[in-house]
Amino acid sequence: MAVLVTGGAGYIGSHTAVALGETGRDVVIVDNFVNSSPRAVEAVRALTTAEVALVEVDLCDGEAVRRVFAQYPITEVVHFAAHKAVAESVEKPVAYYRNNLDSLLGLLEAMLDNGVGSLVHSSSCTVYGQPEVLPVSESAPVGAESPYGWTKLMSEQIITDVCAVRPMDAMILRYFNPVGAHPSGTLGEDPNDIPNNLVPLVMEVACGRRETLQVFGGDYDTVDGSGVRDYIHVVDLAEAHVAALDVLVGGHRGAVAVNVGTGTGTSVLELIEAARRATGAAIPYEICERRAGDIAKTWAATDLAAELLGWRATRDIDDMMRDHWRWQCQNPDGYGR
Ligand code: NAD
Ligand code: WQD
Numbered sequence: 001m002a003v004l005v006t007g008g009a010g011y012i013g014s015h016t017a018v019a020l021g022e023t024g025r026d027v028v029i030v031d032n033f034v035n036s037s038p039r040a041v042e043a044v045r046a047l048t049t050a051e052v053a054l055v056e057v058d059l060c061d062g063e064a065v066r067r068v069f070a071q072y073p074i075t076e077v078v079h080f081a082a083h084k085a086v087a088e089s090v091e092k093p094v095a096y097y098r099n100n101l102d103s104l105l106g107l108l109e110a111m112l113d114n115g116v117g118s119l120v121h122s123s124s125c126t127v128y129g130q131p132e133v134l135p136v137s138e139s140a141p142v143g144a145e146s147p148y149g150w151t152k153l154m155s156e157q158i159i160t161d162v163c164a165v166r167p168m169d170a171m172i173l174r175y176f177n178p179v180g181a182h183p184s185g186t187l188g189e190d191p192n193d194i195p196n197n198l199v200p201l202v203m204e205v206a207c208g209r210r211e212t213l214q215v216f217g218g219d220y221d222t223v224d225g226s227g228v229r230d231y232i233h234v235v236d237l238a239e240a241h242v243a244a245l246d247v248l249v250g251g252h253r254g255a256v257a258v259n260v261g262t263g264t265g266t267s268v269l270e271l272i273e274a275a276r277r278a279t280g281a282a283i284p285y286e287i288c289e290r291r292a293g294d295i296a297k298t299w300a301a302t303d304l305a306a307e308l309l310g311w312r313a314t315r316d317i318d319d320m321m322r323d324h325w326r327w328q329c330q331n332p333d334g335y336g337r
Contacts, residue, residue: 002026002051003245004074004116006059006107007081009036011189012122012178012237014044016078018187019238020245021048028072030065031081032058034099035192037335043187059103062110069114076118076245079107082151086126086293087196089148100151101158108162118248119170120241121159123257124152125230127174130295134265137301138174138257145293156257163255171244171252171309176230176261176300178237180320181327188327189234190334199231199320202272203328206281215268218287220296226268226287228297230261233315233323243309252308261300262313271317278321 003020007013008029014036017027027050029041041054053072057064059081068074082100083089089096104121111119126149127142144150159170179199181188195201204210218225240260266274276283305311 001075002028002053002072004028004030004068004072004077006030006077006079006103008044009033009038009040010080012175012234013078013080014040014187015182015234015238016080016241017044017052018047018182019235019242021050021052023242024050026051028053028055028068028074030055030057030059030068032056035083037190039335040187040190046186047182047184059106060099062106065106065110066113069110069116074114074116076249077107077111077116078120078241078245079104080122082122084148085196086146086148089146089151093147096147096151101154104155104158108158108168111168112162112166115167117168118245119159119168120244120248121155121170121172123156123172123174124149125174125176125259125261125298125300127153127156128298131298134297135263135299135301136259138259138304160255169248169253170255171248172255172257173240173244173260174257175237176232176259176298178234179231180233180235180315180323182235183323183326185326185330188324188331188334198268198271199324202275202283203324205283206275206279206325207328207332211284213272213283213285214288215285216288216294217290220290222267222297224267224269227294228265228267228299230264230299231266231271231317231320232261232313233320236262236313236315240305240309240311243311247309256308258305258308259300259302260305261302263300263302265297265299266317274317274321275325277318278325
């Protein structure tokens with residue numbers, strides 16, 4: 001018995017592979033390294049005694065996916081593999097729809113053909129846009145403002161439709177803003193090009209690679225005018241996947257979407273303060289124009305995750321900054337691609 005982890009060489013997938021290994025599950029990672037390195041899988045192996053197989057496959061290649069199911073005794077699937085950059089998706093919509101939807105469809109076909117009926121799927125708080133009511137609950141209206149966001153919504157719909165008529169059950173996890181790294185400092189986020197998420201940029205300023213941080217917007221209706229998000233430690237997020245698989249294996253039926261956040265909003269300026277505490281660096285910043293497409297504030301309602309998964313985040317913003325910083329210091333060039 002093994003768990004297939006698609007995109008398992010990536011940021012969240014690699015941490016989840018370690019968390020799955022801690023439960024004694026063997027893991028089969030499938031990745032084409034379009035946004036990751038095989039060295040992440042070496043780091044996963046060093047952190048677990050479980051078997052971690054690695055198969056280099058493009059999930060859009062349906063035949064190759066079938067061969068993976070023929071080769072390994074897969075009983076559960078966690079599906080991370082996707083392109084994830086919002087701005088890039090606006091520039092390259094076809095590539096995003098092709099990659100994120102083809103990969104899911106081929107995977108679902110292989111699962112159905114092989115009688116594998118437990119799926120945990122990566123979705124995103126991006127499906128809520130700017131929520132009218134905070135904290136945002138799973139029943140809030142959804143929509144999309146980018147091709148990336150549409151691929152997440154369409155994926156949710158496809159999975160829901162399949163689960164309604166076929167022997168398949170799914171936990172669709174809507175992540176808020178994953179940050180941080182494994183406490184060992186050997187596993188973390190390794191953005192391919194220039195990072196555009198806040199925490200990797202803050203860390204680049206902290207280590208002197210970048211002079212100042214641009215804070216996008218100082219006049220939002222928030223605690224201090226800067227944007228507010230629900231940052232979640234990647235290890236908490238990984239543990240939510242284990243909890244979700246356990247619930248599926250325990251007999252949960254159908255498809256359900258569940259928020260995975262801490263329930264706490266943190267502003268950009270508050271996050272900079274936490275990064276200063278963790279790093280001891282000054283982290284100079286300047287308040288700039290709002291970034292196009294940004295929302296002002298969001299944070300998650302976490303009741304459903306607590307009730308259904310028996311899971312709550314346990315790590316706070318200081319833990320997130322400390323662990324991200326340790327990863328950054330120990331691996332200034334990431335995995336060195
Ligand atoms: P990541 O880019 O680090 O990991 C994705 C992995 O999938 C990479 O290793 C990449 O090489 C692989 N991949 C992509 N397309 C593939 C394909 N066709 N075949 C095989 N492998 C392929 O990203 P991440 O941050 O770990 O995100 C994982 C999932 O979580 C994604 O679905 C993403 O949309 C979702 N998500 C991420 C965030 C975030 O801020 N990081 C937030 C919400 C949701
Ligand atoms: C966080 C805050 C910025 C950079 C993105 C995706 C979303 C999801 C999570 C995948 C915002 C501010 C940022 C900077 C700044 N991913 N900021 N200066 O935009 O909340 O969400 O990742 O599903 O779909 O859109 O994350 O880290 O880019 O920004 O002030 O240089 O930091 O304005 O308030 P975001 P982020």
